[in-house]
Amino acid sequence: MAKLVSKDCKLCKDKRDCCCMNCFEVNQTNLFEALSIDQIESLILDKKQIHYKAGETIIKQNTSSTHVVCIKEGFAKVYVEGLKNKSLILSIITNMDVVTGGSMFNGNIRNYTISALTDVTCCLIDSSDLVELFSKNNDFAIRILQHHTKQNSLLLNKLVNLTQKYMPGRVADTLLYLKNNVFKQNPFILPITRQDMADLSNMTKESFVRILHEFKTSEFIRTEGHTIEILDEEALQSISKNG
């Protein structure tokens, strides 16, 4: 099984003009861990890294595309362009996060948009290459299925959280998500706007700001511009569970 660390790769790190096997650092999903070195090499043969500037669209909803996106550097948001010009942000991705098309095996029409929040470097892998490996390596196929079922669970969870919690619970969820799942450090600096945070929480930016203010006066959090520090995680957890 491949175990590679991208730090060791000068080409990718310094020049940023290729996508070599070292891109597939061992990460949360372990999606590529089941691949042999040869298979990883075949996957990334001739692949180029792509650079996006902050604000650029990487994948556009309702568009046909066969690419699996693997973020190498920077932050991007995955969101649904819903009704009445409202956006619903599903996740903030970074590092070695992989987004396999929600419809990778179903006509390839994407049902979400991915856009860069900061400058982003990422690999675009053609999903037909994945399907080929999928046939050859059963462990890898199971990894992909696991990845999808995990995605499914997250969606189900989001469905309940967004439909059955009051605003304070949803804001607490968003704050905890950002701290524990995206930035993984405590005072964290947001590359996203209040509007984005509201879109993560399914509410208007005004409502989001008001609740953020309450959390501040209750000393659950401390904010300074785009920096947020969570002071009382217990309290937020409890508000999240509320009702």
Place this chain on the structure above:
Amino acid sequence: MAKLVSKDCKLCKDKRDCCCMNCFEVNQTNLFEALSIDQIESLILDKKQIHYKAGETIIKQNTSSTHVVCIKEGFAKVYVEGLKNKSLILSIITNMDVVTGGSMFNGNIRNYTISALTDVTCCLIDSSDLVELFSKNNDFAIRILQHHTKQNSLLLNKLVNLTQKYMPGRVADTLLYLKNNVFKQNPFILPITRQDMADLSNMTKESFVRILHEFKTSEFIRTEGHTIEILDEEALQSISKNG
């Protein structure tokens, strides 16, 4: 490729005490279409059909189970037991609908409950058998992945509909879903309560009833007890799209 029609099977149809290969009628999902006759036989070897009475729980949320449920007869609801005793119904299943665990390849803890709305006859297939076939038959593996990605798209759609539409739009969605996806006939007789319909639409039963009443006076629908007839599908479609 197997193409079997369950009507032809006396054992299953009359005695209802086995689960033979004919159970896997060609259906919407075509999940089993990629299997050879031999493979289907191996899958259902020694399997028994199970009978549930209306109200019984088939699969319980937060419980470990390795079964894939395949409904042979009757109606069941798939729902999440959410916060504050609220339920969110994800789908009404019937016929040859197959529910592969949202976590089939991820620890097997179910994140939804399935319970019988009417008396239900169904097959429970052990997912380890599926995984084995999964390795042997790549087409089948792809079918399963397609099934999952389709599930994913449906969830995403539900997420947007439930969070970004007003109540009339959600009620219209529920009515159209019942007519076109579940019962597939126009005056249809509901095996579910108003509470269930409300749980499908993410609102209280009182709110649901009020909007149903409005639709009735607008002559979009006609209701008589548990029978509902959709008179103006165009109108409902338009309300569904609203905003």
Place this chain on the structure above:
DNA sequence: GGATAATTGATATATATCAATTTCTTTATT
């Protein structure tokens, strides 16, 4: 210095909650 984002306030509205009544379904009883 002009645009964009963030905040605050006042108000409107969608939706839930609570309570009461009516209808329907199930169970029990003679």
Place this chain on the structure above:
DNA sequence: AATAAAGAAATTGATATATATCAATTATCC
């Protein structure tokens, strides 16, 4: 089998509340 009794489900009304909308002000960033 018929009917009464009990329970559950459906409906309707009055009210409370969560949340959005609109408008104005202040802060922040190229």
